[in-house]
Amino acid sequence: MRPSQRALLISAACTSFALTAALQTTAVAADEDARSVQVVMVNFTDSSFTDPAKSRSDLEQSYFGETDSLTSYYNEITKGAATFESGAGEGGVYGPVDIPVAAGCDTNKIYNETLKEMEKQGLGWDDFAHLSLAFPGDKAGCGFGGLGSVGGGITWLPVGGDGGGVDQTVLVHEFGHNFGYPHQPRISCPGTDLADCQESEGANSRKTPMGGGTRSVGLTAPELLHSSWLSDKEAVKVKKSATYTLNSLYGARDEIRALDIPVGEDRLVVEYRQASGTLDKHLQGVHAYRIPGGNYAGAEMIDMTPEADHSFDSGEPDADALAAGVTLTGKAHKVAVEVVNSEGASATVAVSLNGVPAPAAAGVASEQQAEPQSEKTKPAGSGMEDGSGAADDSGLAETGADSGVSTPLVAGGAALVVLGGAFVVKSRRKRVPSATHRAR
Ligand SMILES: [Zn+2]
Numbered sequence: 001m002r003p004s005q006r007a008l009l010i011s012a013a014c015t016s017f018a019l020t021a022a023l024q025t026t027a028v029a030a031d032e033d034a035r036s037v038q039v040v041m042v043n044f045t046d047s048s049f050t051d052p053a054k055s056r057s058d059l060e061q062s063y064f065g066e067t068d069s070l071t072s073y074y075n076e077i078t079k080g081a082a083t084f085e086s087g088a089g090e091g092g093v094y095g096p097v098d099i100p101v102a103a104g105c106d107t108n109k110i111y112n113e114t115l116k117e118m119e120k121q122g123l124g125w126d127d128f129a130h131l132s133l134a135f136p137g138d139k140a141g142c143g144f145g146g147l148g149s150v151g152g153g154i155t156w157l158p159v160g161g162d163g164g165g166v167d168q169t170v171l172v173h174e175f176g177h178n179f180g181y182p183h184q185p186r187i188s189c190p191g192t193d194l195a196d197c198q199e200s201e202g203a204n205s206r207k208t209p210m211g212g213g214t215r216s217v218g219l220t221a222p223e224l225l226h227s228s229w230l231s232d233k234e235a236v237k238v239k240k241s242a243t244y245t246l247n248s249l250y251g252a253r254d255e256i257r258a259l260d261i262p263v264g265e266d267r268l269v270v271e272y273r274q275a276s277g278t279l280d281k282h283l284q285g286v287h288a289y290r291i292p293g294g295n296y297a298g299a300e301m302i303d304m305t306p307e308a309d310h311s312f313d314s315g316e317p318d319a320d321a322l323a324a325g326v327t328l329t330g331k332a333h334k335v336a337v338e339v340v341n342s343e344g345a346s347a348t349v350a351v352s353l354n355g356v357p358a359p360a361a362a363g364v365a366s367e368q369q370a371e372p373q374s375e376k377t378k379p380a381g382s383g384m385e386d387g388s389g390a391a392d393d394s395g396l397a398e399t400g401a402d403s404g405v406s407t408p409l410v411a412g413g414a415a416l417v418v419l420g421g422a423f424v425v426k427s428r429r430k431r432v433p434s435a436t437h438r439a440r
Contacts, residue, residue, distance in 0.1 A: 037070070038087030038128035039063050041095035042114050047103035047139040047161065049096050054163035059134055060091035062165035067278075070171045076277055077218050079253050081229040087128045094123070105142035107156050110135065129153055130178055136161030146170040148177030169215045176210045181223050184211030186301040186310075186320070187290065194263065194290065194330040197302065205301035206310065207273065207287060218250050218279040221258035221271035222289050222299030235260050235269075241356040243340065246286070246347045250276035261337065261351055263330040267291035269299065270337060272347040273321075285321020286342045286349065288328055304328065318342075 039059055041049055049055045063070045064086045071084040086092020099113035114133055118124065125131075130153045137158025145167065147156040155174040157166050184205040189197040204212030208220045224230045235258040236244065247255040249271045259270040269291055273283040289299040303310070304326065308319035322328060327338040334355040340348035350358035 034083050034085060035130060036085050036087050036128040037063060037092070037130045037132060038123070039089070039093045039132045039134060040097055040114055040118065041093060042110060042133050042135040043096045043098045044101055044103040044135065044140070045098075047136045048098075049136055050162045052096050055134075055159070055161075056089075056091060056093045058163045058165035059093045059159070060086075062168070062171060063132070064092050068168060070168070070175060073168070073172045073215055074175070076250070076279065077224070078227075078229045079250075081231075082227070088123055094118070103136070103139035103141075105140055105144075105158075107147055110156065111154055125153075130155065130175065132157060134159050134166065146174040148174030150177045150182060151180040153178055169209055172215045173209045176208075176219070176223070179223075179227055180297050181208075181210045181219075181226065182297060184208050184220065184223075184299060184301065186211070186303045188306040189302050189304050189328075190306055192304070192327060192329055194268075194302075194328070195332060197290065197300075200303070200306065203303075205289075205299075207283065207301055211301070216279065216281060217283060218273075218276075220269075220287070220289060220299060220301070221249055222269045222291055222296040224249075225258065225260065225269065226296035230258055234258065238262070238351050238353065241350075241352045241354070241358040243348065243350040243358045243360065246270065246272045246349050248272055248274045248276050248345060250279050251345065255346075259337075259349060259351060261335060262333075262353070263290075263335050264333040265293055267294050267296075268328075268330065268335070268337065269296070270349055272342065272349075274345075283318075285318035285323070286339045286347050287321055288337065302328065 041052065041055060041059070043049060061069060064084075066072060074082060074084060088094050097114055097117045099110065099117060101109050101113050110133055111131075115124070115131070132155045134157045138161055140158055142158045145158070148154070155171075155178060157170070157174070159166055184207070186200060186203045186205045187197045188200040188203070205220065206213045206217075208217060208223060209215055210219070210223065221230070221235065225235055231254070233254060234256065236256050238244075238259055238261045244256055244259055246259060247257055249257050250273075251257070257271070261268040261270065267290075269289045270286060271289075272286050273280050274285075275281045275283070288302045290302055292298050292300070301320075302322075303320050304322060305320055309316065310320050321342065322337075322339045324339050324342050327336055329336045334353070336350075336352040338350040338352075338358070340350055342348075350360075352358045
């Protein structure tokens with residue numbers, strides 16, 4: 001139930017490597033809703049923040065500002081399912097802390113020495129869930145825009161020594177790693193069946209900051225599922241053939257926002273994206289994700305039109321969406337997903353399981369979104385939905401595989417850390433080979 005190994009290749013930027021030595025032993029609990037974020041300014045022996053007050057103020061905005069901040073992003077993403085609070089220090093930004101280390105990018109050393117200083121001052125992992133280390137980046141000259149432990153709580157951000165805060169895409173991306181998300185790829189599926197899908201090396205989903213999207217897009221439904229940020233009502237576990245009204249992923253709460261469909265050992269998650277709030281201005285349409293082994297974090301976006309222009313900015317917003325009339329099948333498991341309609345505030349999606357045709361979406365009309373259409377055509381009482389969520393029959397590795405969110409980090413003294421964000425900040429950088437994902 002591990003994320004697919006190749007998920008870590010993001011164009012021109014994010015790479016990963018294994019850190020040895022004792023890293024942090026505290027990881028973020030999956031069910032921990034209030035998250036304390038401790039930002040620390042770190043001075044090297046030979047490179048310091050030149051205007052600490054300005055840097056503090058800019059960092060405070062980057063992390064905790066009302067708008068355009070890390071917390072405003074995740075508050076909007078989670079719709080209140082998770083909350084964030086600032087840690088110690090003026091404006092929630094601690095330091096600067098002086099560490100006995102020359103400017104450089106030995107992230108392990110930066111972390112260890114900073115924590116040691118903080119512990120001397122009475123602060124430790126009991127006090128926060130995320131520790132974000134901001135240090136002057138110019139002299140350090142790191143080849144990354146940001147770094148985050150996967151499923152852990154540490155981020156490293158080289159920033160301007162004279163202020164400027166942190167690039168927002170980098171920041172939400174690195175915290176995404178903390179939440180346990182690797183990079184999200186797209187797979188090329190030029191046919192109509194899942195068996196036709198092929199890996200497409202280096203191709204990003206572009207539907208999430210974890211897949212080459214900027215912070216202008218939200219997370220994908222599988223990522224929200226991984227973090228338990230969708231309720232059972234919002235993410236319907238489909239258990240029999242039915243036709244659904246699927247609402248915009250970042251539309252109203254308590255409507256159906258994602259369909260979670262069993263396909264043998266895997267799952268298929270379907271979402272409908274469109275502009276909503278500050279998110280998804282470039283997205284329009286129904287998207288489907290293959291979930292290998294039921295591990296939502298390892299989601300792969302299914303691209304049925306790999307020849308289309310998928311450029312994030314210039315391509316048609318729905319060029320890689322599943323168009324109305326398209327049916328995606330998993331013939332080996334007798335699954336079919338048809339997009340009946342994908343315009344306006346909601347899409348209509350018919351799901352067929354075990355070869356049983358989905359009941360037609362008679363009277364798709366409205367107000368009943370919280371229930372699958374088929375329920376109206378059946379005698380009462382099947383209680384099929386509202387997903388009390390028990391894993392049905394097939395022993396799917398569903399959410400259980402996920403709750404190990406916190407584990408990938410510290411095992412056998414090796415920890416995975418992922419560099420990120422450089423695709424925005426340093427997009428000219430050459431691609432660095434990806435190391436294997438040392439989860440566990
Ligand atoms: Zn990354």
